[in-house]
Amino acid sequence: MDTMNHIAILPILVPLAGVIANLVMGDLKSNKLLRLNVAFSIILVLVSILLIVALAQGDGTAAAVYSLGNWPIPFGIVLVADRLAALMVLVTSILALAALLFASARWYNRGTNFFPLFHALTMGLNGAFLTGDLFNLFVFFELLLAASYGLVLHGGGRNRVKAALHYIAINLVASFLFLIGVALIYGTTGTLNMADIVRAAPLIAPENRGLFEAGAAVLGVAFLIKAGAWPLHFWLPNTYSAAAPPVAALFAVMTKVGFYAILRLWTLIFANGQPEEFAFGQASLLAIGFCTVAYGSIGALSSKALDRLASYLILVSAGTLLLAVGYDAPSVTTGALFYVVVATLAAGALFLLKDVIDQTLPAEAQVLAVSLEFYGDEDEQLDEDEEVSPTTPAAATVISWCFAVAALVMAGLPPLSGFLAKFVMISGAINTGETPTAATWVFTATLIVSGLFVLIAMVRNGINIFWTSLPDGAVRIRMLELVPIVGLLGLCVVMSIAAGPALGFLADTAAGLHNPASYVTSVLGSGAAP
Numbered sequence: 001m002d003t004m005n006h007i008a009i010l011p012i013l014v015p016l017a018g019v020i021a022n023l024v025m026g027d028l029k030s031n032k033l034l035r036l037n038v039a040f041s042i043i044l045v046l047v048s049i050l051l052i053v054a055l056a057q058g059d060g061t062a063a064a065v066y067s068l069g070n071w072p073i074p075f076g077i078v079l080v081a082d083r084l085a086a087l088m089v090l091v092t093s094i095l096a097l098a099a100l101l102f103a104s105a106r107w108y109n110r111g112t113n114f115f116p117l118f119h120a121l122t123m124g125l126n127g128a129f130l131t132g133d134l135f136n137l138f139v140f141f142e143l144l145l146a147a148s149y150g151l152v153l154h155g156g157g158r159n160r161v162k163a164a165l166h167y168i169a170i171n172l173v174a175s176f177l178f179l180i181g182v183a184l185i186y187g188t189t190g191t192l193n194m195a196d197i198v199r200a201a202p203l204i205a206p207e208n209r210g211l212f213e214a215g216a217a218v219l220g221v222a223f224l225i226k227a228g229a230w231p232l233h234f235w236l237p238n239t240y241s242a243a244a245p246p247v248a249a250l251f252a253v254m255t256k257v258g259f260y261a262i263l264r265l266w267t268l269i270f271a272n273g274q275p276e277e278f279a280f281g282q283a284s285l286l287a288i289g290f291c292t293v294a295y296g297s298i299g300a301l302s303s304k305a306l307d308r309l310a311s312y313l314i315l316v317s318a319g320t321l322l323l324a325v326g327y328d329a330p331s332v333t334t335g336a337l338f339y340v341v342v343a344t345l346a347a348g349a350l351f352l353l354k355d356v357i358d359q360t361l362p363a364e365a366q367v368l369a370v371s372l373e374f375y376g377d378e379d380e381q382l383d384e385d386e387e388v389s390p391t392t393p394a395a396a397t398v399i400s401w402c403f404a405v406a407a408l409v410m411a412g413l414p415p416l417s418g419f420l421a422k423f424v425m426i427s428g429a430i431n432t433g434e435t436p437t438a439a440t441w442v443f444t445a446t447l448i449v450s451g452l453f454v455l456i457a458m459v460r461n462g463i464n465i466f467w468t469s470l471p472d473g474a475v476r477i478r479m480l481e482l483v484p485i486v487g488l489l490g491l492c493v494v495m496s497i498a499a500g501p502a503l504g505f506l507a508d509t510a511a512g513l514h515n516p517a518s519y520v521t522s523v524l525g526s527g528a529a530p
Contacts, residue, residue, distance in 0.1 A: 184215025227258025331428025
């Protein structure tokens with residue numbers, strides 16, 4: 001257990017070493033620096049796998065607890081790596097490796113200090129998932145946001161600057177709300193350690209209960225902004241579609257930090273707290289989740305550009321996850337955890353794929369493809385020597401298959417992992433109680449109808465992109481750009497094949513989440529559980 005406890009800090013130390021190495025070496029454009037940064041990302045993936053394997057060998061309640069400076073808990077900084085945190089760290093590490101490989105082809109030299117900012121963002125994400133107290137959650141939030149401010153401006157351009165200013169402004173407001181919520185919670189509980197808040201919450205004096213609930217509500221608004229929830233989502237589509245493709249791909253996991261924080265605090269404190277708090281929180285999460293899915297689905301239908309479509313699909317996934325949190329059932333949470341993995345990887349692949357498609361097919365050909373095909377000259381005759389079905393280059397075939405896999409995953413169609421995730425959530429909701437409630441049917445209908453909308457949007461964009469003549473000559477794509485896309489979507493396919501073991505692991509993870517006593521015991525020791 002001591003060895004596993006020390007592994008918990010490695011996902012933060014590895015990218016920190018990457019930041020330091022890049023700052024020492026300077027902003028060089030050399031192959032040695034490229035290989036060094038890729039090596040850091042590979043090491044981070046290996047460390048993340050090691051952490052999740054170590055946790056998988058125990059039961060679903062096992063957690064690696066690392067107390068920085070060996071200060072006593074709950075007074076010192078503590079990192080807590082349970083299965084949920086380890087899963088999110090692994091998803092972040094895989095997506096970061098794919099985005100870094102893609103950027104190494106050409107995007108990294110469009111601006112300065114790309115690699116140190118990239119590793120700083122990864123460190124902030126991992127720290128947010130691993131921290132065990134609210135104040136350091138705020139610190140890691142600010143770290144990842146500061147790095148993201150630089151990355152969203154990478155490459156320059158008027159659209160990026162405009163989107164970045166909106167992004168920075170709204171996140172500064174969210175950070176201000178975060179601090180207010182943390183202050184109110186600390187003032188009423190006397191602690192910011194999340195496990196200790198679980199212990200202290202039932203002991204709050206009645207006259208201070210309103211302040212605690214107000215702090216939780218303000219904190220929830222900050223998390224919902226970061227999750228991209230409706231109506232606090234307006235910064236997301238413009239920012240994600242304007243960012244450089246590898247940056248947008250890594251940003252696909254940033255909204256999941258908000259989801260993670262809501263899921264963590266909801267299952268720890270509020271789902272097992274006062275009945276009136278639970279009723280209010282559940283109704284709010286379900287309503288916000290439904291509106292977010294509806295808005296994201298309509299936005300996807302209206303999108304003509306693939307990067308814009310991918311941005312709205314991020315909103316659809318955010319709303320779906322909020323619905324699952326609000327439903328507050330271990331079986332639904334199991335499907336939501338499966339969904340967060342495949343939806344994040346597929347969305348990241350879509351942002352990368354958009355850049356490859358732009359290099360392959362001219363934008364005007366994509367837009368005019370349908371009209372050229374459907375409204376061409378009826379009297380046009382094919383030359384006898386012209387092939388009716390010209391041979392499609394291998395690279396173009398790979399691109400089209402990648403788009404098809406991403407469409408199936410994001411729409412939730414069988415037999416791929418997106419369908420399995422939604423099936424598990426729907427079956428879990430229906431089988432939770434003896435008789436399905438109205439909320440169950442709304443939940444089910446929302447997932448199905450949103451999948452239909454996403455499918456229509458993906459098919460329409462696919463026609464606009466691929467129903468056109470291929471450019472003259474062979475389609476050439478850099479391997480550093482193609483491999484990350486194939487890798488991310490390949491993992492989505494692997495998740496479909498290995499769904500049994502994966503869902504077994506995630507079911508244990510969900511059971512541990514809905515049993516806060518196990519988390520509190522892991523952090524504070526036996527006898528401290530509520």
